Amino acid sequence: MKQLTKAEEDIMQVLWQLKKANVKQIIEKLPEPKPAYNTVSTIVRILESKGFVDYEKKGKGHIYFPLLEKQDYSNQSINKLVDNYFQGSFKSMVSFFMKKNDINLNDLESVLKEIDKDTKK
Numbered sequence: 001m002k003q004l005t006k007a008e009e010d011i012m013q014v015l016w017q018l019k020k021a022n023v024k025q026i027i028e029k030l031p032e033p034k035p036a037y038n039t040v041s042t043i044v045r046i047l048e049s050k051g052f053v054d055y056e057k058k059g060k061g062h063i064y065f066p067l068l069e070k071q072d073y074s075n076q077s078i079n080k081l082v083d084n085y086f087q088g089s090f091k092s093m094v095s096f097f098m099k100k101n102d103i104n105l106n107d108l109e110s111v112l113k114e115i116d117k118d119t120k121k
Contacts, residue, residue, distance in 0.1 A: 015065065
């Protein structure tokens with residue numbers, strides 16, 4: 001699966017939130033300073049060519065929608081991070097973030113409870 005650039009990810013975040021939107025609606029949800037209409041339109045077409053987005057015609061325009069769920073992209077991105085920077089070891093990644101972010105045992109225990117709760121669903 002291809003990676004998203006920062007600009008592409010910003011657009012995808014809006015589409016994941018809205019589910020379906022035209023370029024004008026996407027721009028409305030983006031933070032200031034708002035990008036130009038043509039810029040967003042170009043990025044959406046790039047996302048379409050990468051297989052992240054598709055559209056349906058509505059009048060003279062297009063309504064865009066994501067082809068990939070946010071959760072699926074998140075999982076793929078995390079796996080790539082673990083593979084590229086932590087030799088495929090989630091344990092190494094967690095250890096790294098604990099050390100760098102000075103996470104205490106109570107915080108770690110809370111994270112483990114969340115993981116346990118999510119796996120029981």
